[in-house]
Amino acid sequence: MTETPSPTLRVECLARRHDVTARSSRVIPEETPVAFTFGGSTHAVMMATPADLEDFAIGFALTEGLIDSPEQAGDVEIVVSDAGIELRAWLKGGRQEAYVERRRSMAGPTGCGLCGIESLEAATRVLPTLDNALSVRADALIEAMERLPAAQxxxxxxxxxxxxxxxxxxxxxxxxxxxxxxxxxxxxxxxAMTRQAIAAKQGVVLMTSRVSVELVQKAARMGAPIIAAVSAPTALAVRNAQHCGMTLVAVMRGRDFEIFTHPGRILEQVSAHVA
Incomplete structure (x- = not known):
């Protein structure tokens, strides 16, 4: 394999519709092993969609705290093989040396979303304090979420x-x-935002999923003061958002949503308790 696989693939299937089974086909997402290699050392392997891979490499290094800017990641080389895809980068600005020291102290492999941490204690990351004065109208936030499917x-x-x-x-x-x-x-x-010099503190991160703790941690590392999602958060995600000053909006369904932390950034919200 020498070319990056397509992010989607049409496959044959048998479809049962209205009590009748017939041959059909469906477009499904591709899922490929993607390895992040920094300075010749593999840091983590993710099962991912093979699209926007340079954004993936730089964004992963940023949200995992390996770099603070795209320049520190250097050039990203995309190497495709039959086994998967390797994203190779050499960290700059002293980051490679710091990364080598970090690798030396690593205790072992870790789970999905919390990659390259040194211990159980390191899973509870020290997050930056998000204290900017951004506020958004509730109806505008709803409209933004309604626009998201068209961008997918x-x-x-x-x-x-x-x-x-x-x-x-x-x-x-x-x-x-x-x-x-x-x-x-x-x-x-x-x-993508880092490469385009877009400041996360100026807006809202929208997610089509539940909000687990690693999403709050990554959004905080980006500097986003508000995260909004279509499904519910975990309890640990709520505690982390509360601690770092992030507004967490979830269960966005139609014109309804729930605010779990720091509600002052969302204007026109209902103040009375709703069971």
């Missing part, structure tokens, strides 16, 4: 891919990235 090219084909998007409430601009993994989609979004 691959999900329109497959109905099986997550998206992470950034919405600027002043300009109305919406940028989205997609992946079978919700945290992969957010890493790709972080990389």
């Amino acid at each position: 090219k691959y999900n329109q084909e497959t109905r099986a891919i997550h998206a992470a998007a950034f919405w600027n409430p002043v300009s109305g601009a919406l940028i989205a990235r997609e992946d079978v993994g919700r945290h992969n989609a957010l890493d790709k979004l972080a990389g």
Whole structure:
């Protein structure tokens, strides 16, 4: 294999419709092993959609705390083989040396979404304090989430891919990235925004998934003061968002949603308790 595989693939299937089974086909998402290699050492392997891979490499390094800017990641080389895809980079600005020292102290492999941590204690990351004065209107936030499906090219084909998007409430601009993994989609979004010099503090991160703790951690690392999602958060995600000053909006369904932390950034919300 020498070319990057397509993010989607049409496959044959048998479809049962109205009590009749017949030959059919469906477009489904591709899922490929993607290895992140920094300075010749493999840091993590993710199962991911093979699209926006340079964004993925830079965004992953950023949200995992390996770099603070795209320049520190250097050039990203994409190497495709029969086994999968390797994203190779050499960290710059002293980051490679710091990374080597970090690798030496690593205790062992870790789970999906919390890659390259040194211990159980390191899973509870020290997050930056998000204290900017951004606020958004409730109806505008609803409209932004309603725009997201139109920006999901691959999900329109497959109905099986997550998206992470950034919405600027002043300009109305919406940028989205997609992946079978919700945290992969957010890493790709972080990389795209970093490469385009878009400041996350100016807007809202939108997710098509539930909000687990690694999404809050990655969004905080990006500097996003608000994260909004269609499904519910985990308890640990709520505690992390509360601690770092992030507004967490979830269970966005139609014109309804729930605010779990720091509600002052969402204007016109209902103040009375709703069971």
